[in-house]
Amino acid sequence: MAGEIDAERVRQIARLARLRLSDDEVMLFTGQLGALVEYVRQLDAVPTDGVEPLAHPVPVANVLRDDRPTPTLDTEVALRNAPQREGPLFRVPRVLDQGA
Amino acid sequence: MVQVCGLDVEPIIGLEIHVQLATRTKMFCGCPLEFGARPNSRVCPVCLGLPGALPVINRQAVELGVQAALALNCSIAELTKWDRKSYYYPDLPKNYQISQYDLPLAFDGLFEFPIDDRIARIRILRAHLEEDAGKNVHDLPGCSGIDLNRAGTPLLEIVTQPDLRSADEAREFAVQLQRLVHYLGVSHADMQKGHLRFEPNINVRIHRDGQVFVTPIVEVKNLNSFRSLHGAIAYEIPRQVEEWLATGVTAATGNKRNRGWDDTREVTVPQREKEEAHDYRYFPDPDLVPLTVQAAWVAELRERQPELPLCRTERFISEYSLPPRDAHALVEDRATADLLDHAAEAGGDKVVLGKHFLSLWARFANERGTTIAGLRISPGRLAELANLVATGRINATAAAQVAEAMLANHDAPTVLAEELGLMQSRDTDRIAAWVTEALAANAAAVQDALANPKKARAARGFLTGQVMKLSGGRADPKIVGELIDRALAERAGA
Ligand SMILES: [Zn+2]
Numbered sequence: 001m002a003g004e005i006d007a008e009r010v011r012q013i014a015r016l017a018r019l020r021l022s023d024d025e026v027m028l029f030t031g032q033l034g035a036l037v038e039y040v041r042q043l044d045a046v047p048t049d050g051v052e053p054l055a056h057p058v059p060v061a062n063v064l065r066d067d068r069p070t071p072t073l074d075t076e077v078a079l080r081n082a083p084q085r086e087g088p089l090f091r092v093p094r095v096l097d098q099g100a
Numbered sequence: 101m102v103q104v105c106g107l108d109v110e111p112i113i114g115l116e117i118h119v120q121l122a123t124r125t126k127m128f129c130g131c132p133l134e135f136g137a138r139p140n141s142r143v144c145p146v147c148l149g150l151p152g153a154l155p156v157i158n159r160q161a162v163e164l165g166v167q168a169a170l171a172l173n174c175s176i177a178e179l180t181k182w183d184r185k186s187y188y189y190p191d192l193p194k195n196y197q198i199s200q201y202d203l204p205l206a207f208d209g210l211f212e213f214p215i216d217d218r219i220a221r222i223r224i225l226r227a228h229l230e231e232d233a234g235k236n237v238h239d240l241p242g243c244s245g246i247d248l249n250r251a252g253t254p255l256l257e258i259v260t261q262p263d264l265r266s267a268d269e270a271r272e273f274a275v276q277l278q279r280l281v282h283y284l285g286v287s288h289a290d291m292q293k294g295h296l297r298f299e300p301n302i303n304v305r306i307h308r309d310g311q312v313f314v315t316p317i318v319e320v321k322n323l324n325s326f327r328s329l330h331g332a333i334a335y336e337i338p339r340q341v342e343e344w345l346a347t348g349v350t351a352a353t354g355n356k357r358n359r360g361w362d363d364t365r366e367v368t369v370p371q372r373e374k375e376e377a378h379d380y381r382y383f384p385d386p387d388l389v390p391l392t393v394q395a396a397w398v399a400e401l402r403e404r405q406p407e408l409p410l411c412r413t414e415r416f417i418s419e420y421s422l423p424p425r426d427a428h429a430l431v432e433d434r435a436t437a438d439l440l441d442h443a444a445e446a447g448g449d450k451v452v453l454g455k456h457f458l459s460l461w462a463r464f465a466n467e468r469g470t471t472i473a474g475l476r477i478s479p480g481r482l483a484e485l486a487n488l489v490a491t492g493r494i495n496a497t498a499a500a501q502v503a504e505a506m507l508a509n510h511d512a513p514t515v516l517a518e519e520l521g522l523m524q525s526r527d528t529d530r531i532a533a534w535v536t537e538a539l540a541a542n543a544a545a546v547q548d549a550l551a552n553p554k555k556a557r558a559a560r561g562f563l564t565g566q567v568m569k570l571s572g573g574r575a576d577p578k579i580v581g582e583l584i585d586r587a588l589a590e591r592a593g594a
Contacts, residue, residue, distance in 0.1 A: 016379060018188055055181040055203065055390040063389050067123050067160035070130030075140045078148060078248075088139040089237055089245030092190040 005034040101307075102266070104341040108307040111337050113270050113300055114225075114262035117277060118255045119287045120232070120295040121164045127231045127254035128155030128198065128388075135293050139237075139247035147252035149193030154387055161229060161254035162205070166393060166401050168256055168286045169206030169227045171408055176398050180205045180228075182388040185380045190246050191234035199257075201382040204228035205393070211260075213276040213410065215269060222273055223261040230255050256286070262301065267333035271326050274298055276410075278326075283409045283434055291325060298323040302336045303351065306344060315340040316354035320368055323361055332361045335368050412437060419444070420454030430457060435473035439482070448483025449490035456486055460503050477506060485513040492576055498522035524576040528583065531567070531575050535583045538566040539591075550592050560584065 010030045014021045021029065075088050084091035101110050125132055129146035145153035166176055183201035209224030232253035237245035258277070264270045278296055282289035289295050300320050306313040318340065320332040336359075344350065359368040407415070409431050416427035420440065431437050440457050444450050461472045461482075468475065485502060488494045494502065494517050505516040517523050525531060539546050545566075548559035567580045 016186075016381065055179065055384060056386070056388075058389055060389045061179075061392045063156060064159040064162065064391075065130070065156045067125050067158050068130060069125050069132040070144070072131050072142050072144050073148070075138065075143075078140050078143045084243075086240055086243065086245045088141070089240075089247055090140070090190070091240075092244050092246055094238075094242060094244050095190055095236060 104338045110305040112262045113264035115260045116299040117258045118297040121254040123160045126252035142249040164286045165256045172209040172224050174206035174209030181390040182385040183382045199230035200228035215272045222263045225259045227258045267330045271330040298329045314351045316351045317356045421451045439473045442479035443482040446479045446483040448486040452486040452490045525574045534567045534570040
């Protein structure tokens with residue numbers, strides 16, 4: 001992904017990640033993220049003509065399992081870490097239904 | 101082309117269809133799929149998105165996906181991989197959905213189906229596997245409840261090219277697709293359970309004064325019935341024309357928009373969304389290695405593919421001499437259609453089998469509230485009954501009686517027909533005696549048959565009827581005819 005890391009970009013990334021940043025933090029992360037991207041950008045110097053794109057770093061494919069049921073978690077266990085619950089449901093602030 | 105507000109308008113429609121695959125377990129974990137189970141009782145660390153849990157691909161989901169894609173005439177990717185589609189929503193526990201972005205399982209297909217005396221040809225852009233999200237329960241006071249039983253359910257997302265041109269055509273496509281995936285066993289395809297969900301992309305080309313104006317695309321989200329799919333498209337077409345007339349906004353000046361469908365008011369409504377909502381930041385899922393679908397695997401799956409419903413309907417029409425409507429209805433029920441084919445393979449007369457499946461077996465199945473396959477009669481027995489009729493050993497009325505007896509006990513149709521005295525008599529001596537008796541009792545008819553050209557035909561028919569009556573309907577009509585002709589000839593010669 002090209003594009004410079006500026007304050008606006010950091011704000012946008014923070015919005016997507018649901019992070020609320022103060023102006024000072026935006027400044028801080030703009031510098032840090034910029035340096036990070038700059039570091040990784042060294043890879044641009046490597047000649048990659050004629051190199052197949054890699055789908056995964058591990059040279060393994062087709063790890064599949066059979067369609068056989070395995071034990072599930074008890075509902076009580078599943079809900080144990082939930083900050084709030086409503087009977088057997090996870091309770092969350094009301095959401096407007098807009099699908100995915 | 102349709103007329104809207106006095107303008108020539110060409111609707112352009114593409115469809116995204118989510119098909120729930122008929123696996124026993126989820127896409128990436130072994131949690132069983134069960135509709136209506138107690139909330140959050142079919143979950144595990146993988147589908148709850150707990151840290152450290154690793155997904156593993158369900159082989160059956162891949163195979164079902166390939167089978168559907170083959171039936172849609174798609175190419176199957178040799179290499180396909182998994183990507184994370186990131187967004188925040190309470191029913192998405194990992195904050196990303198595992199999907200396939202740039203290397204989908206299948207691509208470049210074509211789906212053909214008949215509509216209004218022509219064949220619609222709709223190109224398929226791609227088909228990929230992904231996981232479903234959980235369910236929101238909204239009717240709680242001041243909050244929402246989340247049930248993650250559905251999270252991780254395997255879906256096949258099928259995307260068409262924008263080749264559809266009307267609400268009717270889009271609905272027919274959806275109906276035929278539902279029929280197809282159900283037939284293949286790829287999906288239970290139960291509309292009530294949301295096994296098929298549709299998202300049409302709709303815009304229109306407006307022709308005015310030799311110029312063409314294209315409206316911005318609207319995607320209507322999450323339609324789960326054929327009726328709402330049709331309704332949403334039929335509503336959008338004039339709405340977009342009116343909006344263009346009012347605002348002048350075209351695809352060049354306006355963005356793609358999402359709308360929802362209000363089922364009660366039967367209108368589409370704008371959906372509130374944030375500007376960055378479509379920034380899904382796809383990237384390869386490091387937890388899943390790629391999938392290679394080798395040619396041998398595809399060949400094996402192709403081998404397992406049943407004959408597709410539209411082909412089968414055509415074949416039934418020609419092979420079993422069925423009227424198109426009946427052929428269509430018969431093919432709908434795969435078990436019954438298979439049974440008909442098996443009975444034909446067992447040597448049964450095809451035309452008579454076709455008739456029996458439409459009339460007598462259908463009636464018995466109906467009376468018993470089941471399908472013909474549900475009557476549990478073997479193909480061999482069905483064939484035998486058909487052949488008794490085809491060879492003239494019993495007549496159509498007798499066939500119904502034998503069929504009824506077949507449902508009550510397990511004897512062969514030939515045995516039952518004999519026990520019931522329904523076998524047509526081929527005993528020429530007995531039939532000759534009935535002929536003599538009939539001719540003696542109906543001298544006037546004999547006279548007409550011999551000497552009155554105007555009445556000869558009718559008189560002969562009458563005499564045949566009399567012989568049949570004497571035989572109690574059991575004489576073989578062909579032999580009766582021959583013997584009457586012989587007797588009349590003897591008299592003429594005398
Ligand atoms: Zn699970």
